Amino acid sequence: MGVLVLASCLFGGLAEVIDPAVPPASAPALAAPPVSVPAPVVKPRTVVLRAAAPPKDLxxxxxxxxxxxxxxxxxxxxAAPVTEALHPSRRLAVYDKPGGTARAYLPPHIRGVPVIVPIVGRQPGWVAVLLPSVNRRIGWVPARGWTSRPxxxxxxxxxxxxELVWLRDGVRQKAWTVAIGSKRTPTPLGRTFVLGRTGTHGSVYAGLDALVLGAVPDDRESVAPGLxxxxxxxxxWHRASAFGRSVSNGCVRMPPAAQSELLREIAPGSLVVVLD
Structure with missing residues (x-):
């Protein structure tokens, strides 16, 4: 008896004494926790505005x-980088807004030069591009009928x-002191792009081609009739004395070595930004 009493005293505070001849009582069943069913995710429907058929006489x-x-x-x-341009596969109707009014056709070539215009905005089914032959204007085209160019x-x-700064992938490559338009015939402000290149005539251009931009004079009456x-x-430009001055009809005049480098490196469609 003494051993049993001692054993009971030693373990009584840790567990109840169990008689092996009596089966243990069944534990009460626990209620299953409620199952949380997530609400279905409903994605907003993307609405693509349709492009109305352009007039035949556009x-x-x-x-x-x-x-x-x-x-x-x-x-x-x-001056944010623009990384994509488009080239029309055919005459491409250009609208004043997504689903808006067609205002003109953008041709695949202008004077035999492929037209490559920077993409500067997007909406579902549409892209916005900088336009040639007009300053600081964009047009919207449907996301078809053209090929992408990096x-x-x-x-x-x-x-x-x-100063003219050349950047590649957003990283500054080189910079040059240049001549720009005079007060009467300023170089147009804002974003434009390289439309193409053309030959030049006369020794003043150092025998090098020019990069033609999409921009035109802001005031056509201020320049000579031939321009x-x-x-x-x-x-x-052949004279270094012009660099650092505002003396041109609106064009940017470069040192010959710098112009040669731009001709090698800068592709049509590349963004050009003129700032004050």
Missing amino acids: PVIKYRYAPGGFPADPDSTS LRDQLVVRRGTH RDAHTGIHA
Whole structure:
């Protein structure tokens, strides 16, 4: 008896004494926790605005002409990189907004040069592009009827410091002191792009081609009659004394070695931003 009492005293505080001849009572069943069923995720339906069929007599954007009615570029002073352009596979109707009014056709070529325009905005089923032959305007085209082209390079012209900076993939490569437009014929502000290149005539251009931009003179009446239908360009200049000054008809004048480098490196469609 003493052993049993001692054993009971030692373990009584840890567990009840169990008689092996008596089966243990069944534990009460626990209620199953409620199952949480997540609510179905309903994704908002993407609405793609349809493009109305363009009129048959819609004007075509040309080297000397772009019709009105297109919206202003909302980011005309942005120097953010633009990494994609498009080339029309055929005449492409350009609208004033997604699902809006067709204002003109963008042709696949202008004067034999392939048209490659930067993509600067997107909405479902639509992209916005910078337009040639008009300053600081964009147009909207459906996301079809064109091929995509990658862009890596960007040129930033600062009128206040007479500097042109070349960036690739957003990284500064080189910079040069340049000449820009005079007070009467300023280099147009805002975003434009390299439309193509053209030959030049005369030793003042150092025998090098010019890069033709999509921009045109803001005031055509302020330039000589022979230049009123011309585009702004980037070209070489034979006199170093011009660099750092505002003396041109609106074009950007480059040192010949710098122009040679741009001709090797800068592809059509590349963004050009002119800032104060």
